[in-house]
Every structure is written in structure tokens, then in C-alpha cells.
Amino acid sequence: MSALVTGAAGFIGSHLAEALVARGEDVIGVDSFLDYYPRQLKEANLSSLTGSPRFTLIEGPIQEMDLEPLLAKVGVVYHMAAQAGVRASWGRDFSIYTDNNILATQRLLEAAVNRPPDAFVYASSSSVYGDVTELPMTESIPLRPVSPYGVSKLAVEKLCYLYSANHRIPTVGLRYFTVYGPRQRPDMAFHRLFRAARDGEEFHLYGDGLQTRDFTYVSDAVGATLAAATSGRGGSVYNVGGGARVSLLDVIREIEDITGSQLRLRHESSQKGDMRDTYADTTAALRDLGYRPRVTLREGLEAEWAWLTGKARAGA
Numbered sequence: 001m002s003a004l005v006t007g008a009a010g011f012i013g014s015h016l017a018e019a020l021v022a023r024g025e026d027v028i029g030v031d032s033f034l035d036y037y038p039r040q041l042k043e044a045n046l047s048s049l050t051g052s053p054r055f056t057l058i059e060g061p062i063q064e065m066d067l068e069p070l071l072a073k074v075g076v077v078y079h080m081a082a083q084a085g086v087r088a089s090w091g092r093d094f095s096i097y098t099d100n101n102i103l104a105t106q107r108l109l110e111a112a113v114n115r116p117p118d119a120f121v122y123a124s125s126s127s128v129y130g131d132v133t134e135l136p137m138t139e140s141i142p143l144r145p146v147s148p149y150g151v152s153k154l155a156v157e158k159l160c161y162l163y164s165a166n167h168r169i170p171t172v173g174l175r176y177f178t179v180y181g182p183r184q185r186p187d188m189a190f191h192r193l194f195r196a197a198r199d200g201e202e203f204h205l206y207g208d209g210l211q212t213r214d215f216t217y218v219s220d221a222v223g224a225t226l227a228a229a230t231s232g233r234g235g236s237v238y239n240v241g242g243g244a245r246v247s248l249l250d251v252i253r254e255i256e257d258i259t260g261s262q263l264r265l266r267h268e269s270s271q272k273g274d275m276r277d278t279y280a281d282t283t284a285a286l287r288d289l290g291y292r293p294r295v296t297l298r299e300g301l302e303a304e305w306a307w308l309t310g311k312a313r314a315g316a
Contacts, residue, residue, distance in 0.1 A: 002026040004074040004117075006062055006108070007081030009033060011183050012123065012176070014045035015222050016078055021054045028074060032061040034083060034100065037186050045183050062104040067111035076229045079108060079122040082153070085187065086127060086273045089149035101152040102159070109163040109171075119229040120160070120169050124237060126177040126214070126278045128154045135245070136214075136281035139175070139237055147273030157237060164235040172232030174224060177241040177280045181218035181300055182307035190215075190301070193252065194308045197259040207270040209249035212277045214241040217295035217303075227289040236288070241280025242300075243293040254298060258305050 003020050007013035008029025020027050029049070033039050049055040058070070062081060071077070083089075083100040105122070112120060127150035128143045145151050160171035184191045196203040224240040232238065256263055285291035295303075 001076070002028070002074045003076045003078060004028050004030065004070060005078045005080060006030045007079075007123075008057065009042035009045050010080060011045070011185050012179055012218060012221055012225075013078075013080040014049070014183060015218050016080060016225055017049055017055065019222050019226060021049060021052055024054075026054050027056070028070060029055060029057045030062060030065070030070075030081065031057070031059060032081070032100070033059060036083065036085060036088075041186065061100070063099065063107045067108060068115050071111055071115035071117060075118045077108070077112065077117045077120045078225060078229070079105065079120065082123060082156075084149070084185065086147045086149045087271050089147055089152070090273065094148045097149060097152040102155045105156045105159055109159060109169060112163070112169050113167045116167070116169055118170070119232070120171045121225055121228045121232065122156065122160055122171060122173050124157050124173045124175045125150065125153045126175050126239075126280065127275070128157065128175060129275070129278070131276050135277060136279040137239065138281040139239060139284055146275060149273070161235055168234075170234035172228045172234065173237035174221075174228060174240050175237060175280070176221055177214040177216050177239065177278055179216045179218055179221045181304050183218070184304060189248070190251070190255075190304060191308070193255050193263065194259065194305055196263055197255060197261040198308065200261075200264075202264045202266045204268050205248070205265045206268045206274065209252065210247050211274070212245045212247045212279065214243075214245055214279045215251075215297055215300070216240060216242040216293065217300035220293045220295055223294075224285060224289055224291045227291060231289050233288055236284075238285040238289060238291075239280040239282050240285060240291065241282050241293065242297065243282070244297060245277070245279040246297060251297075254301055255305075258301055
């Protein structure tokens with residue numbers, strides 16, 4: 001088997017590429033190394049793949065590549081590439097999201113019309129839901145994103161459905177719910193909380209801390225992604241969550257317990273675009289993908305702390 005992984009140097013993409021190589025598949029990784037966070041962190045994400053005869057990295061934006069020759073070499077496409085970040089998606093920078101999320105996806109899908117893969121799995125987000133009154137969130141409820149980022153991911157879903165319905169490209173979408181773990185992006189809350197505990201920094205807490213999230217450990221997200229390539233129904237979208245709804249204040253208490261540090265919190269106003277609550281109904285993913293989250297929040301937090309403190313000991 002061979003696979004194309006876009007966003008291969010990113011958080012989820014690098015874990016996915018590792019899992020594919022570990023089970024004996026050849027992987028072509030594509031990444032544009034957008035400067036949303038430092039390049040050296042993304043290069044570190046690929047450290048275990050560098051030099052592997054099963055992994056090839058191609059650098060550049062998807063929307064500017066000749067994609068058909070790449071698709072001719074692979075059986076499965078895992079489209080993980082995207083410009084991330086809810087709060088950064090407002091204002092003039094929205095063009096970065098339209099270019100790297102919407103246009104890049106359309107170009108990849110258009111290339112797949114003439115070179116259809118056996119499976120086309122793509123990353124979506126719980127951000128497409130927006131604020132809802134009924135929890136848990138099922139895939140069939142109305143989608144009303146409350147951030148430009150969420151709008152861009154919803155547009156990706158609509159494009160993938162269009163190409164599935166009209167060109168029979170077997171697209172399968174995964175709405176990831178707040179993925180965390182080793183290599184988590186430095187702008188994400190768990191990473192910032194652990195760094196604050198490690199370095200004695202203040203943590204800026206936006207809102208009252210009672211907002212809740214369904215947190216998903218990265219290996220569970222990767223497991224669902226691999227299963228989607230073989231068992232997902234073309235044209236479908238699945239929730240991928242961690243199985244529990246936890247408030248940010250509860251997470252802060254867990255992190256203080258794990259690190260043995262008392263966090264210094266600076267309370268700030270809620271930010272526009274931040275959802276109040278998320279909680280995934282994963283019934284469909286269980287039925288079609290056999291998906292069950294396996295890593296508890298405590299286990300996942302301990303693994304992320306071990307990774308971050310290991311980096312500090314190594315001087316990273």
C-alpha cells in the first residue's frame with residue numbers, strides 16, 4: 001500500500017504518517033510549512049521519519065502543485081493539511097484560510113477526478129457545529145459555525161461531498177474534537193497550560209473556565225483516520241471524540257495534580273469564535289469504523305507532560 005498524507009509535518013499528520021510507515025506502507029508526505037508556528041517544531045515532528053526509505057517529503061503548497069502525478073503513485077489520500085486556529089481566522093487573515101483550506105482542498109479533489117484513489121479521508125473539525133443547545137452533537141444536526149475557521153472547514157466538507165456525489169471520489173470526513181497529546185501545537189490550551197506549569201508563567205484563561213470540551217487523544221484520532229480509509233462510507237462525515245465532556249477548570253486541576261505546580265491564572269474576556277461546549281456523539285463512528293476512544297484524559301495528559309518535559313531536558 002502507498003498513501004499521500006497532506007499536512008504531514010503537522011500535529012495529527014505526523015502521527016498518522018508514522019503509523020502508516022510502522023505498518024509497512026509507503027508514504028508521500030506533503031507540507032507547506034506555513035509559519036503559523038515555528039518551522040523547527042514541524043521539522044521535529046518528522047524526526048522519526050527522516051531517512052526512512054518508506055517516507056518521502058515534498059515541500060510546497062498543495063494549491064500550487066501538479067497533483068495528478070502524485071495521486072498516480074498512491075492508493076489512499078489522507079488530507080490533513082489546513083490552516084488552523086479559531087481566533088486567528090478573523091479579519092484580513094481569513095484569506096490564508098480560504099487559500100489553504102478551501103482552495104487547496106478543491107485543487108486536490110479536482111486532481112482526483114482523473115486519478116481517483118481507493119479512499120480519500122479528510123480532516124474536518126467540531127468547529128463546524130458552532131454553539132448548539134442539545135448535547136451530544138450528532139452528525140445530522142444543523143451546522144452553524146461561529147468562527148471564520150469553522151466556516152472554512154464547513155466549506156471543505158461541502159466540497160468533498162460535491163466531488164463524492166458528482167465524481168464518485170470516495171471522500172470520508174472526520175470531525176475531530178479537540179485533539180491533544182505529544183506534538184500538540186504550541187497555541188493550543190493544553191500545551192500552553194503545561195508550559196505555564198513548567199516555566200512558572202501566567203496562563204491567560206479566556207472566559208469563566210466552565211466551558212466544556214470533548215478532548216481526543218491523538219492516537220485515538222489516528223486510529224479513527226486509518227479505519228475511515230477501509231470502512232468509512234463514501235460521502236459520509238463522522239464525529240471523532242474522546243468520550244467525555246470536561247470543563248477547562250477541571251482540566252486545570254488535573255494538570256496541577258500531574259505537574260505538582262499551582263498555575264497562575266489571568267482571567268480574560270471570552271474570545272469571539274470560541275464555542276461554549278462540545279461533546280461528540282460517536283455512534284456512527286462506532287458502527288462504521290469500529291471506533292472507541294482508548295486513552296483516558298488522565299493518561300493522555302500524562303503522556304503530553306512527559307513529552308514536553310522530555311523536550312525541556314533535551315534543550316528543545
